[in-house]
Amino acid sequence: MFDGGSGTGDGGPGRSGGPGVRGMARIARELPYGVEVFHLRPDGRVHFADREGARELGPSEEFLRFIDDGQFAHYLVGDARTSPERPSNATYKLGVVGPRSAFTPHAHGGEHIVLSLGHASCGLYDPARRRVSEVRLFPGAMIRIPEMMPHSFANRGAGPLTILAANTGFGIDHEDYAITADEAERRTAGAGSGSGSDQAPEAGGGVPTLRQATTDYAVLAAALRDIERAQRVGGIGAVSARERIAAGLRRAAAVLEGPR
Template sequence: MSVRSGLRELERLAGRLPAGAELYRLRPDGRVLLADRDGARELGPGAAHGPAGEELLRFIDEGQFAHYLVGDAKTSPERPSNATYKLGIVAPRSAFTPHAHGGEHLVLSLGHAACGLYDAERRRVVDVPLTPGLLIRIPELMPHSFANRGREPLNILAANTGYGIDHEDYAITAAEAERRSEDELAQALRAVERGQRIGPVGRRERLAAGLRRLAAALEDGSR
């Protein structure tokens, strides 16, 4: 189903929504559509509909974007909202700079991703491939990386306890850990940097992705 026809469908549903309610369509191709009482629009960098620039924030690195659903970029222990929950749009065939969060972190992948985790007990980096529907829980201050293995934008849903992306402890990189003289953390983050790879999407995964796109088109067309 095209973005245009998807927007028409959401426009129809938008008229039913109470003020303040929002409806999101996370497409298999990574594009995101948003509807509220004001109508429907595409949410994303370069989107032709709506004030996309006002709705997206930089997500750790250039070219990666976040849209807050709970909390905001200024969430912190001093300005708590208990947790933040946001939609992330990860650029094709890209990876975040390895980092560690000051709080616990959960990521639900809606596409083909990978997460590199530093195992302090075994002193090694473990690469975990993620497929649509896999949610990974990452403890506080565990060094990790996150990559989009696919050739289309990747949607993720990410929850963090205690910190928004403006806080200095939201994403601590190796360079920042070195600046703080946190040597053990810095060494672990450098290990993740050295081991970071953007792996391929396998043949079976590509076939499954095609079937999901077909299923989504059938579901949209049935309404």
């Protein structure tokens, strides 16, 4: 996914070279301490600059596993341990989604907002219509998903997809950050009935939230399995010819507009 070199460029010893990073290095020299600049490139790469220099971000550069193997996140607000008991109000992170891949369907304990900078899709379970809806997303599209709504975000493209994701109240390490079908079924079995209304597990040892306390985990598990089935049968969608042309134009624009 991250194929930037480890050679020496203007960003300093051991940091990735290339025209984009060299341009960011010139920006770095003008930055006050504590200020950071990110260049989210249309090819999925992320170039970073601060007062110390410039480099291309990759898994070794403060990226964490993002729900599934091969997906990565870099926190901008909050951290992986954010929770109602250790609040930062929300987490805000930069994510990189692997080519032609989708997250395991899940539901978050808090509200979820994702800005897509490429060609993505989001499978959502619609409880009113009792079916899975697929929303195709394009560069610059932002989707807002309520807490505990089953969904799965996917990258339709053949290259890495950069996203910006915000979650209210929960970091990746919290047990309610991403509840999968397997976890919902485990909670159903632990509750001893089809509903977790009176026996919902506590969040981090504290008092469960109102939405957690009224969640029917058996219903949640079934909805998540429906999304899994839809992705298995219908796939995650493809990038159209028109979108491929637009992506090429954006890459050309990035060369002309990017730092030099």
